[in-house]
Amino acid sequence: MSAPMLKKCVVLATGGTIAGWADDPSQAAYQAASQPVNAVLGDLSPGTMVWETEQVAQVDSSAMTPALWLRLQARLRHWLAQPDVAGVIVTHGTDTLEETAFFLHHTLPTQGKPVVLTGAMRAANHPQADGPDNLRAARDWVAQAPAAGVWVVMAGQAHHPHWVQKVQTSPASAAFSSGPAGPFAHWQSDAGVWSLASPTPMAPPPQHLRDAPWPTTDAWPWVALVWSYVGAEGREVDALMAGANPPRAWVVAATGSGTLAPLLQEALQRAHQRGAPVWRTSRCVWGQGEDWVEPNWAPICALPPVKARMALQLTLMGQEGG
Ligand code: ASP
Numbered sequence: 384m385s386a387p388m389l390k391k392c393v394v395l396a397t398g399g400t401i402a403g404w405a406d407d408p409s410q411a412a413y414q415a416a417s418q419p420v421n422a423v424l425g426d427l428s429p430g431t432m433v434w435e436t437e438q439v440a441q442v443d444s445s446a447m448t449p450a451l452w453l454r455l456q457a458r459l460r461h462w463l464a465q466p467d468v469a470g471v472i473v474t475h476g477t478d479t480l481e482e483t484a485f486f487l488h489h490t491l492p493t494q495g496k497p498v499v500l501t502g503a504m505r506a507a508n509h510p511q512a513d514g515p516d517n518l519r520a521a522r523d524w525v526a527q528a529p530a531a532g533v534w535v536v537m538a539g540q541a542h543h544p545h546w547v548q549k550v551q552t553s554p555a556s557a558a559f560s561s562g563p564a565g566p567f568a569h570w571q572s573d574a575g576v577w578s579l580a581s582p583t584p585m586a587p588p589p590q591h592l593r594d595a596p597w598p599t600t601d602a603w604p605w606v607a608l609v610w611s612y613v614g615a616e617g618r619e620v621d622a623l624m625a626g627a628n629p630p631r632a633w634v635v636a637a638t639g640s641g642t643l644a645p646l647l648q649e650a651l652q653r654a655h656q657r658g659a660p661v662w663r664t665s666r667c668v669w670g671q672g673e674d675w676v677e678p679n680w681a682p683i684c685a686l687p688p689v690k691a692r693m694a695l696q697l698t699l700m701g702q703e704g705g
Contacts, residue, residue, distance in 0.1 A: 396420035399476025403506035413506035444476025470525035484544035504554035540566035617650025
């Protein structure tokens with residue numbers, strides 16, 4: 384009788400601090416995205432699976448682009464379609480990890496399999512490197528598959544891409560949080576077991592995002608992001624709208640529940656009258672905005688500013704053919 388075939392756990396590496404290296408590990412400075420995927424995995428056992436690795440990119444995640452997202456998405460599609468693949472781990476810099484997770488969550492059919500994004504706050508040769516534990520937790524998530532779809536695993540917690548944000552830059556504290564929604568699951572590092580947290584009901588994604596298209600081009604529409612603050616005059620809005628290639632749309636990180644500084648509001652209304660959709664989001668870290676707060680020509684999008692911006696890009700691509 385032949386032995387049952389072991390499932391593959393695919394690791395797609397994109398760079399970041401988890402692949403970082405310090406010339407002097409006792410110092411803070413290090414070079415992100417410098418170790419190849421097999422060095423990042425080191426001697427970590429694949430447990431009940433076998434590793435399959437691929438270096439999809441090698442960047443500090445501040446240099447992530449829609450073009451790289453399309454490449455990553457194509458490789459994910461390739462691997463997820465294979466019956467012997469249990470799931471995929473994507474290693475990624477923490478700075479934009481939540482954006483990549485959000486993008487994949489809304490555009491990638493995961494075939495009922497787990498896709499886990501993870502990273503590290505400390506370089507691979509730091510004495511307290513967190514990458515190895517994050518990889519172990521991600522491996523256990525793939526093996527146990529507590530939930531299919533796209534998840535962010537960091538510091539023993541699994542977060543939903545809709546909520547998760549990097550909220551700390553200090554490696555000493557948990558860098559990622561889902562705010563009031565809380566983490567979706569906790570990992571017991573000694574037993575290597577995932578258990579679901581008392582699940583906060585997930586708000587379904589807005590209809591326009593459920594229908595988000597699979598972008599086929601990296602020429603995404605330019606959606607400009609502007610902030611409201613004391614004394615904001617909206618000069619940048621008028622200046623960009625007067626240019627030869629004005630933004631296709633605007634997202635404004637409004638104050639509180641969606642209020643705007645008066646002059647900024649007037650400038651955005653001028654842009655809106657020229658055909659540029661304007662969405663409001665809240666600049667409060669866990670703010671959602673309120674639909675009843677004026678002006679109603681600028682709808683509220685209950686996502687953090689950078690995710691709201693991407694949601695508007697995907698929406699425009701859906702309407703105009705991506
Ligand atoms: N700058 C790094 C990156 O995002 C930070 C990290 O990975 O923690 O690639």
